[in-house]
Structure formats: C-alpha cells, structure tokens
Amino acid sequence: MELVSFDESYLTRLKNDDPQTVEHFVAYFGELLLIKLRARRLQPADILDARQETFARVFAALRVEGKIRQAASLGPYVNSICNNVLQESFRAGKRAESFGDDPPDVVDKSIDILDDLTKRQLAKLVREVLATLPSKESDILKAVFLEETDRDAVCCMFDVDREYLRVLVHRAKERFRGAYLKKHPEPNQSVTEKKKV
Amino acid sequence: MDHQEALRLNATEKYFLGELQGDLREAFEEHYFGCSECALDVRVTAAMMEAGRHVALADRPSVAPVVVPVRPAQAPAARPSWFAWFLRPAFTVPAMAAMLLFIGYQNLAQLPKFFKAGSAKIEYVRTVTGDSTSRKSGAAKKRISIGAHDPLYLSLDLDPNEAANYYVTIHSGNSNGPVIVSLDIPRSDDHNTLTIRLAEGTLTSGDYTVTVLGYSGSAFTGTGNQVDSESFALEIRR
Numbered sequence: 001m002e003l004v005s006f007d008e009s010y011l012t013r014l015k016n017d018d019p020q021t022v023e024h025f026v027a028y029f030g031e032l033l034l035i036k037l038r039a040r041r042l043q044p045a046d047i048l049d050a051r052q053e054t055f056a057r058v059f060a061a062l063r064v065e066g067k068i069r070q071a072a073s074l075g076p077y078v079n080s081i082c083n084n085v086l087q088e089s090f091r092a093g094k095r096a097e098s099f100g101d102d103p104p105d106v107v108d109k110s111i112d113i114l115d116d117l118t119k120r121q122l123a124k125l126v127r128e129v130l131a132t133l134p135s136k137e138s139d140i141l142k143a144v145f146l147e148e149t150d151r152d153a154v155c156c157m158f159d160v161d162r163e164y165l166r167v168l169v170h171r172a173k174e175r176f177r178g179a180y181l182k183k184h185p186e187p188n189q190s191v192t193e194k195k196k197v
Numbered sequence: 198m199d200h201q202e203a204l205r206l207n208a209t210e211k212y213f214l215g216e217l218q219g220d221l222r223e224a225f226e227e228h229y230f231g232c233s234e235c236a237l238d239v240r241v242t243a244a245m246m247e248a249g250r251h252v253a254l255a256d257r258p259s260v261a262p263v264v265v266p267v268r269p270a271q272a273p274a275a276r277p278s279w280f281a282w283f284l285r286p287a288f289t290v291p292a293m294a295a296m297l298l299f300i301g302y303q304n305l306a307q308l309p310k311f312f313k314a315g316s317a318k319i320e321y322v323r324t325v326t327g328d329s330t331s332r333k334s335g336a337a338k339k340r341i342s343i344g345a346h347d348p349l350y351l352s353l354d355l356d357p358n359e360a361a362n363y364y365v366t367i368h369s370g371n372s373n374g375p376v377i378v379s380l381d382i383p384r385s386d387d388h389n390t391l392t393i394r395l396a397e398g399t400l401t402s403g404d405y406t407v408t409v410l411g412y413s414g415s416a417f418t419g420t421g422n423q424v425d426s427e428s429f430a431l432e433i434r435r
Contacts, residue, residue: 004233032236035243036226039212072231079230083223114247122248123255130252142256144214145249151214153350166210169242173210176245 004028011071015062026055029078036082050089054082125179129172140165141172198224200232209238213246342432349395349431351407360411364421365393368406372426377405381417402433 013021033054037047058081061067068077114122130138136158143154144165155161198208198221208225211217217225229235343349351367367378377400380393406428410421 004236029230031240031243032230035239039215039222075230075232075236076227079227114244119248119251122244123251126245126248126252141249142253145246145253147246147250150350151216156350162214162216165214166207166216169210169214170207172249173238173242173245177241180241180244 006071006074008071011068011074014074029075030055032075033078033082036079037086040086046089050082050085053085054078057081057085122180125176128179129175132175133172137168141168144169198228200228200235203228203232203235209235209242212239213242339427339429340432341429342434344434349400351393351395360422360424361413362411362417363424364410364412364417366408366410367400368408370404370406371428372406372408372423374406400431400433402431404428404430 010021014025030051033051034047037050042050058078061077061081068074130141133141140154140158140160143149143157144151151162151165155165198206203209203225206221206225208217208228212222212225225235229239341349363382365380365382366376368374369377378395406426408426409424410417411424412418412421
C-alpha cells in the first residue's frame with residue numbers, strides 16, 4: 001500500500017473518464033467510504049446504496065464545469081457528498097433516489113474491505129503480531145477486534161482503562177503496518193503520483 | 198482538523214474504538230478523505246481490525262463460556278416454594294442456561310477462578326452496547342437494552358471483608374421472584390472484581406433483580422445475609 005496524492009492530471013483524467021483512473025478512484029474512495037459508513041453501523045444494503053449514490057453524485061459533479069476545480073479538494077468533496085447522502089437518507093427514512101447522467105459502469109462487488117483470500121492472509125499477519133505480545137494484551141486485542149464487544153466491558157473485564165486500549169491498538173497497528181504494507185498491493189499503481197511509504 | 202491535531206488526538210485509534218463522535222468524528226473523516234497519510238493509517242487499521250476479527254472469531258471456541266457447575270441449592274426449610282421453582286419445567290432451560298455462566302476474570306481465556314469474597318455491592322450493570330451508566334444501588338431501576346445476539350455483562354465489586362462466600366442470584370421480577378440464574382462464589386484470594394457474562398438467550402426482556410447473599414461454611418444452604426440487591430429492566434432488541 002502506498003500513499004496516494006491526487007494531482008491536477010489525475011483530476012483531468014478522471015473528468016475525461018479515463019478507465020484506469022476511474023477504477024482507481026472508485027477503489028480508493030470506495031474503501032474510505034466503506035470505512036466511514038461502517039462506523040455508523042448501517043445495514044449492509046444501506047452502506048452499498050449510500051456508497052453508490054455518493055459516487056453517482058460525484059461523477060455527475062465532475063461533468064459540471066468548474067464544480068470541482070482542484071485535485072486537492074477531491075477527497076473532502078467525496079466526503080461531503082457522502083454526508084449529504086446520509087443526511088437525506090436519515091431525513092427521508094428511506095433510500096435516496098439515484099440521479100445523475102450515465103455514471104461510469106464500475107461495479108463494486110464487495111462490501112468487505114478485504115476479500116476472503118486477503119483476509120486469511122492478513123489474519124496470519126495479525127496472529128504473528130499477537131504472538132509477539134503478552135497473552136493478556138493479545139486477549140484484550142482479540143476482544144477489541146470483536147466489534148460487538150462493548151469497549152467498556154472489555155476495560156472492565158481486563159481491569160484496564162480506555163487509554164490502555166488505545167495504546168494497545170496503536171502498538172498492534174504499527175507492528176501490523178510493516179508486514180501489511182509489504183503484502184497488500186495498491187490497485188492501479190501507475191495511475192497516480194505516489195510516494196513510497 | 199489538521200494533520201497534527203489528528204496525530205495529537207490519536208484520532209485513528211479513537212475512531213476505531215468508537216470514541217470519536219459527532220463533530221469530532223466528522224472532522225476527522227473530512228481530514229482523512231483529504232490527507233493521504235491519515236487515509237493510509239485508517240486503511241491499515243481497518244484491515245487490521247477486519248483481519249483481527251477473523252482471528253478472534255476463529256479463536257472463540259477457546260474462550261467459549263466455561264460450564265461452571267452450580268452447587269445445587271438445598272431447599273431451606275422456611276422457603277420450600279423458592280426451591281420448587283427449580284423443579285418447574287418452565288425453568289429447565291434457564292437452569293441449563295445457568296450452566297453456561299461464564300465468569301470473566303481479567304483474561305477471557307483463563308479458566309474461571311474463585312474470587313476473593315468481599316462486600317458485594319453491585320456498583321454497576323453494563324451492557325455490550327455501551328449503554329452503560331453506573332449508579333449506586335438503591336436508585337431508580339436501571340434500564341438496559343441489548344441486541345438479540347449480545348451477551349449481558351454484570352460486574353460486581355467484591356470487598357474482601359464482608360463475607361466468606363457469596364451466592365449471586367438473578368430473579369425474575371423482584372427478589373422474591375423465581376430464580377433464573379444462580380452462581381456460587383467461594384472464597385478466593387485472587388481478585389475482588391467479578392464479571393458475569395450471560396450468553397445471549399439466557400434472559401429475555403423483562404424486569405430482574407440481582408441479589409447477593411453472603412454466607413460462611415463450605416456450601417450454600419439456601420440462607421445468607423443479603424449484602425446487596427439491584428433491579429433492572431432488560432430489553433432485548435430484535
């Protein structure tokens with residue numbers, strides 16, 4: 001995985017529907033949108049709808065001259081569109097109507113961030129990280145990984161505080177990051193200007 | 198929110214631990230959508246959490262609820278009707294569910310250890326949804342709402358000096374109601390915090406009362422000194 005910078009040429013290619021650029025854009029921001037939407041504990045169908053609607057509106061805006069002027073504002077614009085979609089959806093209490101002229105036909109098949117194969121491979125990395133930790137810390141992290149486990153309950157059961165949880169997650173993340181960055185490839189690496197991590 | 202503030206706040210960790218809410222969460226999201234470094238950090242953490250969940254679920258059988266044999270309560274001579282509730286078929290399932298009580302003590306993977314007995318004031322009752330507010334016993338009944346597939350955690354602070362052993366019961370309704378769950382806690386020198394995890398399906402929606410009796414001797418004979426009692430209303434969300 002590499003850092004991605006969106007420059008003006010990227011924005012131009014995106015506006016011109018360059019297939020590689022569009023595919024990269026959808027993959028990159030699709031992942032961020034999924035993370036954002038999952039943080040709101042939405043139903044999977046609602047997550048997919050919101051993500052699709054967000055992309056539809058963003059691509060519609062890209063076709064409007066002057067609507068998105070700077071590449072640097074691309075990310076925050078995607079985020080703000082998603083916020084609008086969510087607000088409209090909550091107000092209406094139903095899925096938003098889709099609109100927009102001929103959005104690019106890029107089908108996002110997965111709601112998980114990781115496909116099953118990648119998940120299994122990364123689970124192995126997680127185990128390697130956990131194996132380097134004391135058993136108590138390993139068990140605490142496993143409890144944290146289970147999203148349905150209340151964090152306060154985890155603190156209570158292990159007699160730790162929230163700060164301790166944050167430190168544990170941070171340390172595990174840093175250890176995992178090194179191994180993950182080597183093994184998780186970035187899609188369409190030639191599309192954008194990149195900086196090696 | 199700028200990059201330095203995101204770093205200062207440990208925003209990524211807080212985000213995934215659910216500690217960023219409202220404006221702060223939105224500010225961090227707006228930031229990482231535009232900041233490649235924070236976006237990378239968020240993506241790595243998300244991947245770790247998702248893969249970690251896979252690991253935790255795979256390892257779950259090793260930390261599954263441990264069957265804790267509950268000493269059969271001997272019917273106290275003065276309260277035959279209380280013991281009779283155990284014999285009713287309607288409580289066979291809850292009684293079996295009581296066998297699945299899991300005593301959480303520091304490490305989920307450890308076998309349950311007996312706890313150091315003490316003043317068993319029920320300081321707080323928590324739920325896995327985070328809908329938890331502590332309150333002292335004696336206040337108005339607490340309302341707890343959990344999902345249909347969530348376990349219920351009950352935490353008891355045990356002060357070592359109040360009794361030799363404890364017998365914890367969960368009654369349907371008030372403290373005179375039928376016993377749904379019971380747990381015998383012999384003396385221990387290990388720890389003075391007991392967390393009881395009730396697996397999903399152990400309790401249904403309704404009112405309950407947790408009572409803690411202190412007793413001495415080698416076995417609970419059905420009587421003891423009531424140390425504390427707390428009521429709560431449980432809602433199982435479908």
